[in-house]
Amino acid sequence: MVPFTYARPATLSEALRLGTGNPAARYIAGGTNLVDLMKVDVERPAQLIDISRLPLRSVEPSAGGGLRIGALVANSDLAYHPEIERRYPLVASAILAGASQQLRNMASTGGNLLQRTRCAYFYDTATPCNKREPGTGCSAIGGLNRGHAVLGTSESCIATHPSDLCVALAALAATVQVVGPTGERSIAFADFHRLPGETPERDTNLSAGEIVTAVTLPAEGFAAHHTYIKIRDRLSYAFALVSVAAALRMEGDTIAEARLALGGVAHRPWRVPEAEQALKGKTATPQLFAQAADITLQGARGHGHNDFKIALARLAVVRALTQAERGTPQPQSLKKIL
Structure with missing residues (x-):
């Protein structure tokens, strides 16, 4: 150091x-x-x-009926906040699926958005890594890449984004508020994180000197029909091989609105609006859920050790949509996926 x-x-x-x-x-x-x-x-x-010590720890109503979460709200405080538990249980579930209680007590909402990849080559300064040192190469391509990305990759980087909370925020179409030298601006969550392309060293679209001040959730929280599934090598304190945030608004057996986001498979939380549109207005069936999974994973490509992730993600999407449709969200205390 x-x-x-x-x-x-x-x-x-x-x-x-x-x-x-x-x-x-x-x-x-x-x-x-x-x-x-x-x-x-x-x-x-x-x-x-x-x-x-900045005054960014409040959770308060926002314009349009949503909720504004200060960037310094601790993950633990957010997961157990009454309004989050009541209106946005998908957020609470995703937080509780991640890290340990001690880390959740310290980790902040804004900091969670800015996590860097847990790629072992990124952490190992003795190996080439384009994210750490642009132009040196990607050791994961052709290396040990079991935990790496299968979607949105480039020849420069196949690292994954590690956050659980961000997958839920992506599914809910949150907005990120930032302030910088030129003033304040709002960034749609879908535009906040970047794919690696030729600049894998850049994880987000923040400009130099900008600070995340808040995350705003829209009014619709999909509290009745949601789930967060996280598949990992061990239950406690492990990053996702594949995770799925699924949220539906049901009118009888018909899906009136759908949200779907994946973690552990790309350089950013992976959301495909076309998959959500394929669900909208349709009767919920296993065949429909499989179709949405295929659309979500279109173009997925393994790199050897992580080939299994594609089939695993497809099964996880179908299971998550099934749980959401039934209104039986995955309890994060269970070892077995419902």
Whole structure:
């Protein structure tokens, strides 16, 4: 770990002043990812700007009947917030599927969006990695890639995004509020994270110096028909091989509206609106769910060790949609998928 300076601004404007025009600075909140990366010499900030004392910890109603979640709301607080449990249980379920209680107590909502990949080659500074050092190559292609992406990949990178919460936020079509040197702006969740392309070192579409201030959920939370399924190598504290957030609005046996997002399969949460449209207005059947899975996974390509993910994801999508349609969400305390 290289030497660094530390600042704890008292206001958002002070934090922006410290971060603007300083590419060697990093904002830090809970630090559950950044500090790990500093320990293994992947991140080498010359300055840490601690924003954990800024007034960004509220959960409050937003315009249009939704809910505005401050960027510094801890994952544990969010998962057990009464309005989240009542109106957006998909969010609570996704959070409880991730990490350990201790980490959830520290991890922030905004920080969760900014997690970096858990690709072993990214963490190993002795191996080439385009995400860590652009232009050096991707060791996972042709290497051990069991946990890597099967969708949206490029010849530069096949890493996956590790967040569970982000998969639920993608399915719900959340919005991210940010502030930076040029002022405030809103980013649709679908536009927040990037595919690797030729610039895998860039995970998001944040501009230099910008800070995530809040995440806004729309009014529709799909509380009656939702589920979050996470398939992993072990139940406790493991990242997803495949995860699925499914949410439906049912009118009898007919699907009036559908949302579907996958985790563990791409560089960002994977949502295909065409699959959701294929479900809309149709009677819920296993055949329809299989069709939606095929549309979602169109173009999927394995890289050897992770070929199994394609079939696994297809089964997981069908199971998730079945659970959502029945109104029987997956309990995160169970080892067995319902």
